[in-house]
Amino acid sequence: MKNSLILVCFLLIPLLVRSQSDVRAWYADGQVFIVWKANLAVEQFYEVYAGPAFFQNVSNATLIGKPFALESFAYALKENVMDSSASYRIPNGRGGFYQLAPNEGLFVFTPHQSDSLYFAVTRPGGDTITPGSNITRAAVAFDYDPQSDPVKCHLQRIFPSPFAAGYQCLAYCLWVDGRQNHWEGRPDFPVMANAPKNGMPGLFLVSVPANLDTAIAFPLSVWLHGGQGRARQSLAGSRTEIGINPERGILVAQDDNMIGYRGVNPPNPDQATWHFGWAKNYNPFSIKDSLTADSIINYTQRRYVWINDWLARHFNVDKNRIHIHGHSMGSAGALALAKAYPQHFSSATLFNTGCAGPLDTSTTRVIFGTSVDNFPTNLVKRNGDAVRFYDLWDLYTNCSPERDLPHIRHWHGKNDDNGTMRWSPVVVENFRICDSLGTGTHNHWSERPHGVDMAPAFGDHWISGSAPHQQTASDNVNFAEAHFRSDESFPAFFNHRLDASNNDPGSGRLGIDKGDGDNWGTWGGYHRWENVTETPQSWSVTAWLESKAIFVNDNATQEYLTSDLAIRRPQKFKPTTGQRIYWNVKSVSPEIILQRDSAMVLADDLVVIPQVDVYPENVSKVIITITKVTTVVQSPKEAKDKMAVFPNPTDRLLFLDVDWDEVSIFDLNGKQRKRCEHLLKENPAIEVIDLPAGLYYIEATTHSGIRHHGKFIKL
Secondary structure (H helix, E strand, C coil), rough: CCCHHHHHHHCCCCCCCCCEEEEEEEEEEEEEEEEEEEEECCCCEEEEEEECCCEEHHCCCCEEECCCHHHHHHHHHHHHHHHCCCCCCECCCCCCCCCCCEEEEEEEEEECCCCEEEEEECCCCCEECCCCCCCCCCCCEEEECCCCCCCCEEEEEEEEEECCCCCEEEEEEECCEEEECCEEEEEEECCCCCHCCCCCCCCEEEEEECCCCCCCCCEEEECCCCCCHHHHHHEEEEEECCCCCCCEEEEEECCCCEEECCCCCCCEEEECCCHHHHHHCCCCCCCCCCCCCCCCCHHHHHHHHHHHHHHHHCCCEEEEEEEEEEEEEHHHHHHHHHCCCCCCCCEEEEEECCCCCCCCHHHHHHHCCCCCHHHHHHHHHCCCEEEHHHHHCCCCCCCCCCCCCCCCEEEEEEEEEEEEEECCCHHHHHHHHHHHHCCEEEEEEEEECCCCCHHHHHHCCCCCCCCHHHEECCCCHHHHHCCCCCCCEEEEECCCCHHCCCCCCCCCCCCCCCCCCCCCEECCCCEEEEEEEECEEEEEEEEEECCCCCCCCCCCCCCHHHHHHHHCCCCCCHHHHHHHEEEEEECCCCEEEEEEEEEEEEHHHHHHEEEEEEECCCCCCEEEEEECCCCCCCCCCCCCCCCCCCCECCCCCCEECEEEEEEECCCCCCCCCCCCCCCCCCEEEEEEECCCCCEEEEEEEEEECEEEEEEEEEE
16 A cells, blocks of 8 residues: 555544535536535545435435545546645636645536536435535536537646656546446546546656647657556656656656555545456445456546547647656556557557556455456457456456457566566467467566666666667657557568577576576567558568667677567458468668568458568668569579578588579678679589678679579678
C-alpha cells in the first residue's frame, strides 16, 4: 500500500456521524456535477441518491453512486501534483469554472436522457433527508446531446515538470459512467466501470515540450506505471535510464489506482486493475472473493483509449502515431492494450513483463478471479472465441479480430526476481514462440534486475547509465515517435533464433554466468528499416543492421544476420493465400542483386519470404522487394539463376557450380579485390588465401554472358 502522508491524513480524519450539508448540483459538458460540504467530518464513503420528485427518505429515490472519500476529495490529484491542498476544478455550467473548497466533496453523474432530478448525499447507511441541507433545493435540469454537448476531460492543474526543464505538465480528470450493462454507453462516452464504481474519477498527466510545433500533427505516447506506482512517475524527465522524454509530441501518463476494501487499512488505492479492468460483479465494499462465475470487462482499457481519442479531437494529435509504453505491471497493461486494440497503437514498448498475468492474491482474486477461473473477458478473438483473462498477458495469443499487432519491443532482465514479472522459463518460451510466428516482436534480455534504474549497478549491457552514450536509444519514447505508424506496414523479421550468430537467452534460469544461455542479447533488435513503399502489385523496404549508434551495444557486430520476413499491417499489397509471389534483395551500394526467389502466400493471407540476409549500415543497406509478378527485364547485374559458392566459409580455395569465363570479387565497400579469367570449360579453383578475413560478394560471368552473384566468408 502507498503509505504517503496524504493517504495517512485521509485515514486519520475522524469518522463523525453527521449529515452532509449544502448539496448543490448543476449540468455542464454532458454530466451533472454534485457538490456538498463535509465540514471535514469525512466518511469513508458517501451514498448519492436521485429522484424525479422531492424525497425525504432514500427509499423513495434511486442510489446512483457510492464514492469513497478518497475519490470525492481528490486523493489521486493530491498525490500526483504533490499538493495536499489540491481540490477539483470543474465547469460551473455558465462557461466558467468552479474550484472546490477543501471541505467540499464531488460526485459526477452521467445522464442517458434529458430530465430533471433531485440529488441527495448521505452518510453510509443514512436514510434521512434534511431539506435545505443534504438534498438539492430544486430539481436539477440536464440535457442529453452526445453530439453537440459531449462528455469531456477537465483540466485541473498546470505545472512545470519537476524532473526536467522545458516541459509543461497538465493534470486532467474525468468521471466515468458505471453500469452493469457494459454495452449501454453513450455514443460519446462508453461504459468505463460497473455500477458500484459509477462516477469513479480517472486522472492522467500530460507532458508537453515547450518547443512543440502544434501546427503539425504530432505523436502521442502513453506511459503506464507499475504496481503501486503513480502517473507522476512517468512525467517527462523521469525514468532517465530509458529515455521517456517526448521530442516530437506529447507524453500521457495514466494512473491505475482503484479504491476498494482489500489490503491493509481499507479503503485504500491498492486495487490496481493491471491497466485492463475488473470483474463485472466486483464489489469494492466487500472483502469476499469474486463470484465463481463472472466475466472481466476492460473498463480501464476503454478509459485509456477514449482519453487518447479525446486528446486527438481537441489537440493536433496524429492518430496514426499513438504509442504505448510500460514497466512491470505497466508493461503487462501496455501489451494487453496492444493486443486488444492493435489498430489504435503504432507500437508498444515493454519493460520486464513476465508474460504470465497476476498472481493469485487476496486482492487480485476479488478483482479478477483466480488463474484457475480464468474468466472470459468481453473481448473477442479473430476466430470468434472469447478472450479469456490470462490470454491477455503473453506475447502471442490473439486478442482481437485483427490479424496483426503493432510493432512490439520488449526488454527483460535475467536478474529480475520480482514475483510474476520475474525472468523465468515462461518468459523465454514467449520469446521463442513469438519469434517463430513472425508477429514483429523484438526481444531483448540483459543482466538487469526488475528496476531499470538498478541496471547500471548490475553491469547491464543495454543500460550502463543515463547519458545517450550509456544506454540503448531504441527503448526511448523519441525512437518510437520517429519510427512507427499504424497506417504503414512494416517488415516483421523473425526466426532470429535459427541464426547461430545471434545470442540465445537460454532456458529461463534466474541469474547470469550460470551457463544458461548468453547474459545479454537480442532477437531482432538490431534491424532497422525505412522507405516502406506499397502498391497493389508490389511492396518494398530498405533495411539494415544498426552500426552507427552512439551507444556501442546498439550496433550489430555480425557481418550479416539471416531471418525470415513477414509483411505486417499491409495497406495496399495484399496477395491471397496460395498465390505465388516473387522477391529479391538488392544491395544499395554496390547495386547488386544478392538474393532472388519466389514463395507462396501462407494461410490467412500472410506474406512471408525466407532467409533474408541483412547487413550493417556501414556495409550496405538492402532493398527488399516483393511482387505479384516476376520481373520480365533483368538488371544487367542480376543473376538469371542461383549460383552455389563452396566451401563457404573458406580459408583458401573457392569453387562455383557454374561454368565461368570471368570472376570479380568485391569487399563490403564495393571495391574490387580480385579478378580472374579462364578459357577452359571446366571450373578451376579460385585462390582467395590472399584476401583478409571477412564477407565478400562474388560476380561470375558465364560463357553465354549471363552474370551470377553470390557471397562467401573468408576465414
